[in-house]
Amino acid sequence: MxxxxxxxxxxxxxxxxxxxxxxxxxxxxxxxxxxxxxxxxxxxxxxxxxxxxxxxxxxxxxxxxxxxxxxxxxxxxxxxxxxxxxxLPLHKVKSLSVYHPQLAYCVVQFLEKDSTLTEPVVMALLKYWPKTHSPKEVMFLNELEEILDVIEPSEFVKVMEPLFRQLAKCVSSPHFQVAERALYYWNNEYIMSLISDNAAKILPIMFPALYRNSKTHWNKTIHGLIYNALKLFMEMNQKLFDDCTQQFRAEKNKEKAKSKEREEAWIKIENLAKSNPQLQRDQRKERPLVRRKSELPQDIYTVKALESHRRAEDMLTTHDGH
Structure with missing residues (x-):
């Protein structure tokens, strides 16, 4: 001990x-x-x-x-x-960076011994996923790739949807290192083979984040990596890619229509308010604005002291006064 x-x-x-x-x-x-x-x-x-x-x-x-x-x-x-x-709870400690490589090695060793532990391990990582600490997020992405390198295809199917929802958030991250690290997954041959076998589930999750950020992300390197990922998806399954494109555009049009409806509804409400006779009468009335004077709290001792106070120059006699 x-x-x-x-x-x-x-x-x-x-x-x-x-x-x-x-x-x-x-x-x-x-x-x-x-x-x-x-x-x-x-x-x-x-x-x-x-x-x-x-x-x-x-x-x-x-x-x-x-x-x-x-x-x-x-x-x-x-x-x-x-x-x-x-x-797994060691992932939530602030000082993770001090021991993360050793921790990731231990976790991967367990998964190589028993693949049935993959689901609880991945779900725990997603549970402890950092929200505002970008360097820690990059560490999690590193570890997740190590896990995916040893994952069994049958176990991958169990975790792929929550896993790729998190990856979609990472791709959309304004911190370019987080987005870059997530997009490097598309350079991993084994991960790409897993994605290819399950493209029908994964592409609809990833497509909106990839398509949106291909135009809006501030970092040019990210644009290149996103185009690479989209190109790989397109080559994987052209029909599915086209379907996702159409669906994304349809949803975007729906959003625009809803936004327009909201604007029109507000305009109607404003017009109804303007046409309200009560409002018009109130506007005609000229209300004089009265400004209240601020008053200090009354204290008799302070008042007496102020009344009996004499300025210093009043008490001094000048040479002219002699």
Whole structure:
């Protein structure tokens, strides 16, 4: 336990030696393995839910990466709980950037061991997805691509709709690095094969964001990446692409018609208000505007002091007065 407490040291050299020492102890003493894992869990729980500060999280995750790699199949329930209750909540901590590569490695290791964990993992990532922290969003996109690299097609089908709804938001992000990182997914051959097999579901989700931002996004690099994504979709399924284009235009026309209806309704309301006889009578009446004088609160002691006050020059006698 004291050995694990030392991982909070501010000296990276000490933490590096501790990492090697703990890893060897874990390898040699089989009876201590469950205890070591439990104590590491407790450190993570304190870090996530209490302190949000610990210097050795990256090193502990590095040790866990090699431990997870050695887990026997099928995975024990205890290990699945560790993934869902400990590793995934680590994504919501502010200092994620300090240990994110090690955390992403651990998550991907779990998915390579058991593909049925893909859905809860992806849904948890979407739940913890940052709303206003763009660098953190780029980290999430990096990790998500690593997950998609090892995902089974049968598991991809379960998560693709919420996943691509989030990607559509990322493509629309005014922060160009977020939009750029999301659009790099279209350069990944395996992801493109998954998209191609499920284009009928994915293209209708992505098309509005891609089409709109191809014209409105402020960054020229993003324009090029969007045109590339649209071109790939077009080559994938020309008919589906044309259908999505028609549907997008029809919805845009509907929006314009609704907007026009609203404007006309407001004009009618304004005209009715202007033609109201009561309003016309009120307008004819000339109401003199009365301005109220502001009054200071009365205080008898202040009033007396002001009345008895004499200016300094009144009390001084000048040479002329002698």
């Amino acid at each position: 004291q050995l694990l407490d030392l991982f909070d040291s501010e000296d990276p050299r000490e933490r590096d030696f501790l990492k090697t020492t703990l890893h060897r102890i874990y390898g040699k003493f089989l009876g201590l393995r469950a205890y070591i894992r439990k104590q590491i869990n407790n450190i993570f729980y304190r870090f996530i839910y209490e302190t949000e500060h610990h210097n050795g999280i990256a090193e502990l995750l590095e040790i866990l990466g090699s431990i997870i790699n050695g887990f026997a199949l099928p995975l024990k329930e205890e290990h699945k709980i560790f993934l869902l209750k400990v590793l």
